[in-house]
Amino acid sequence: MDIFTDPTNIDAYVSGFLWILKLTGASAVCALVLGVLLAAMRVSPVPVLRGFGTAWVNIFRNTPLTLVIFFCYFGLYSTLGLSLADDLNLNNFWLGVVGLSVYTAAFVCEAIRSGINTVPTGQAEAARAIGLSFAQTLRIVVLPQAARSVVAPFGSVLIALCKNATIVGTIGLVEASTVMKDLINSYGNAVILIFLVFAGTFAAFLIPTGYFFGWLANRLAVKR
Amino acid sequence: MRIKRAAAIAAVGALSFAMTACGGDSETGSSGSGATGIVGKAESQKKLVVGVKADQPGLGLQTGSQYEGFDVEIAKIIAKGLGVEESGIEWKTTTTPNREPFIQQGTVDLVVATYTINDERKQKINFAGPYFIAGQDLLVKADSPITGPEQLEGKTVCSVSASTPAKRIQSEYPKAKLQQFDSYSKCLPLLENGQVDAVTTDDIILAGYAAQSQYAGKFKVVGKTFSEEPYGIGLKKDDKAGCEKVNEILRAAASDGSYKAAWDKTLGSSGKAAPELDTSKLTNCGSV
DSSP states (O other): OOTTTSHHHHHHHHHHHHHHHHHHHHHHHHHHHHHHHHHHHHHSSOHHHHHHHHHHHHHHHTSOHHHHHHIIIIIIIIITOOOSOSSHHHHHHHHHHHHHHHHHHHHHHHHHHHHHHHSOHHHHHHHHHTTOOHHHIIIIIIHHHHHHHSHHHHHHHHHHHHHHGGGGGGGTOOOHHHHHHHHHHHOGGGHHHHHHHHHHHHHHHHHHHHHHHHHHHHHHOOOO | OHHHHHHHHHHHHHHHHHHHHHHHHHHHHHHHHHTTHHHHHHHHHOOEEEEEOSEETTTEEEETTEEESHHHHHHHHHHHHTTOOGGGEEEEEOOGGGHHHHHHHTSOSEEEEEEEOOHHHHTTEEEEEEEEEEOEEEEEETTOOOOSGGGGTTOEEEEETTOHHHHHHHHHOTTSEEEEESSGGGHHHHHHTTSSSEEEEEHHHHHHHHTSGGGTTTEEEOOOOOSOEEEEEEEETTOHHHHHHHHHHHHHHHHHSHHHHHHHHTGGGGTOOOOOOOGGGOOOTTOO
């Protein structure tokens, strides 16, 4: 088959997966930061923050990602005029990162919150007893222990994020799934081969990722 | 444990049975039509399955269970010529990538779906027609200064990802910025509020969008085509007799006015006069 030897197709294939990796990387960082903040809000003693965290999680976790990404393009950019970059592709990229981050942050938040629940109450009580503030208790005592118990769920969230990144193709970023559609349009007789190559590439990224997080979770787990 | 295993085997069995059942269905459908071609099928069964687009205003647009548009009217003319009543036509939605497979597998008998005749496709299927010569064009705001593709430098153009028009812009006018979506309808609101400067695809499709009531008077088709897209009617590769019959029907439609009537009924509302159907350009149905 000459599909995967033609240099233009190879370029498209590589650049498609590069966009996926960039989307995953940028969104993972943003979602992690946002998710930790949201988790802190959800366990905080301030009702307004708790309400905000709960609302965020319930809204974004229960909205289809396609709609979130569409809203980023047609709502934030097209209607409200929020432009994140002058270059068309970069603008679409960052709008995609915004959508993926706010969506994934909801899942990160819930993973961390479940991790906080694994830390025995006595730990927080002891921290309060020696005079640490809420923020100090969370930062020094609870979160480090919580984080070690949610490594495996983080792996799942990251894998889901990587696959979700293909949805940014709907707002015009030429990522892997758009490249696949493109190739299928031009090589209608090799649909299955093209599909297998793209599915295989995703699997080649993600299966090791899953094992890595499994190994890491084992290594970092707090043995109680 | 034992019960679970038995249940699993039963489930797998049921699934594979369901799959073979589906396979069997389509098989009988294709063997019935494949043997004698569309002429034979139209004669014996008085039925035809026609593939059309469902999302292109003016050409093939599905509203509820109804299909309407120029392609649909052309299909009706052909069915009538083959002796099939309108009630005997079964419409099927086809999309750009599934047209060849649908014809090859016999899911549809005919495809009339903005189907550009080209050599690559001719290797897999047979084309009758063309019944219309379209060309890539630009749709811009009514007050836009853009008069042709050479003025697109630095402008944003909207099209459908992985489509032929999008590729042509990338290769021939690389200085234009290309915003791609999965359908043209997403381009139109952006054109309306100025975030893209032009929408590009075949002129006849653009005319269909411009003729939609919510955009009446807001957009114009530039009218300077920079490609030639002859729209044909797709049939099975070995159905030479069917192809010749369809061409014959088109020839008759050009002279008796039913072609013009089909245009006036659909795309005529875009303000474009009915084109002449040039019968000298009809395909030779694969004969050398």
